[in-house]
Amino acid sequence: MPAPTALPDxxxxxQLHERIGAWFRAHARDLPWRAPERTPWEVMVSEFxxxxxxxxxxxxxxxxxxxxxxxxxxxxxxxxxxxxxxxxRLGYPRRALRLHAAAAAIVAEHDGEVPADRETLLGLPxxxxxxxxxxxVFAFGHRETVVDTNIRRVQARLIxxxxxxGRGMTAAEMRLAEALLPRDREDSVxxxxxxxxxxxxxxxxxxxxxxxxxxxxxxxxxxAGRPEPEVAPKGQAWHGTDRxxxxxxxxxxxxxxxxxxxxxxxxxxxxxxxxxxAAEADDVVRAVRALRRLEAPPEQxxxxxxxxxxxxxxxxxxxxxxxxx
DNA sequence: TAGACGTGGAC
DNA sequence: TGTCCAAGTCT
Numbered sequence: 164m165p166a167p168t169a170l171p172d173x174x175x176x177x178q179l180h181e182r183i184g185a186w187f188r189a190h191a192r193d194l195p196w197r198a199p200e201r202t203p204w205e206v207m208v209s210e211f212x213x214x215x216x217x218x219x220x221x222x223x224x225x226x227x228x229x230x231x232x233x234x235x236x237x238x239x240x241x242x243x244x245x246x247x248x249x250x251x252r253l254g255y256p257r258r259a260l261r262l263h264a265a266a267a268a269i270v271a272e273h274d275g276e277v278p279a280d281r282e283t284l285l286g287l288p289x290x291x292x293x294x295x296x297x298x299x300v301f302a303f304g305h306r307e308t309v310v311d312t313n314i315r316r317v318q319a320r321l322i323x324x325x326x327x328x329g330r331g332m333t334a335a336e337m338r339l340a341e342a343l344l345p346r347d348r349e350d351s352v353x354x355x356x357x358x359x360x361x362x363x364x365x366x367x368x369x370x371x372x373x374x375x376x377x378x379x380x381x382x383x384x385x386x387a388g389r390p391e392p393e394v395a396p397k398g399q400a401w402h403g404t405d406r407x408x409x410x411x412x413x414x415x416x417x418x419x420x421x422x423x424x425x426x427x428x429x430x431x432x433x434x435x436x437x438x439x440x441a442a443e444a445d446d447v448v449r450a451v452r453a454l455r456r457l458e459a460p461p462e463q464x465x466x467x468x469x470x471x472x473x474x475x476x477x478x479x480x481x482x483x484x485x486x487x488x
Numbered sequence: 489t490a491g492a493c494g495t496g497g498a499c
Numbered sequence: 500t501g502t503c504c505a506a507g508t509c510t
Contacts, residue, residue, distance in 0.1 A: 254494030
């Protein structure tokens with residue numbers, strides 16, 4: 164059972180707003196998707212890419228993506244496979260597929276303009292509670308409660324006195340975020356991004372930099388003597404998993420511009436065939452060797468390939484070959 | 489609601 | 500080295 168959460172009184176809350184706001188003005192990173200002239204589409208692309216992926220890895224892919232596809236219509240005009248290829252090594256390539264599908268829906272149903280309200284955004288592929296709120300706030304300046312993993316962690320420590328939030332978001336956390344949100348619209352936008360930034364830079368999951376925290380004196384977790392987390396981390400297995408095998412299969416498809424023989428994917432011990440340019444052939448050979456090194460059971464490779472086809476991450480131009488969709 | 493879903497950097 | 504973690508979404 165979560166510890167009871169005492170809401171700060173109005174004076175304290177106002178002080179929290181002030182201190183975290185001042186900290187943000189002094190320490191915020193200069194991230195391109197925060198520039199005031201950014202379009203809603205540019206913000207939306209950043210939010211998709213930032214789902215479970217660190218800022219530093221997103222930056223170059225975001226720039227190249229928007230150079231190629233500066234509008235939803237530009238992306239929708241491409242094949243989904245090109246989106247998956249441009250996604251590169253960001254991970255969770257289904258996000259590329261969903262971003263492409265969302266662009267198509269925006270063109271088909273919203274005159275090519277990113278919707279401004281949370282409810283409409285929620286109807287788009289790949290947009291859940293967090294991303295809908297984030298786009299509404301960061302692209303359109305609306306007053307909405309945004310609750311991401313950073314904000315949950317800051318709230319858990321600062322207000323609830325716990326080391327980490329639980330696995331799933333609770334209604335209580337949502338209510339707490341609403342209660343903390345400044346009334347003024349512009350202040351609320353600033354608050355959301357500032358708390359996220361505080362969580363990302365100072366109130367981090369592993370080794371929080373409490374000495375740099377602007378609200379250290381108000382922190383319920385510190386006041387409680389920094390108790391240990393209540394829930395043990397889940398621990399993601401990796402070696403030998405389907406996720407690893409799917410990733411290796413996708414790497415081969417991304418590297419190849421021509422369809423790849425199905426037999427090569429299912430039995431990567433086969434000799435690689437020539438693919439396109441010499442440079443590309445090198446990339447394909449490298450990817451196939453990485454797949455081979457997994458020494459995944461043939462049964463697993465078959466299952467994973469079928470999964471990629473089912474998910475739409477791969478297609479079969481012919482019965483004997485596989486390619487990006 | 490718990491589990492699946494990529495990838496690479498930090499400790 | 501292995502574990503943990505990252506602006507989540509979907510089923």
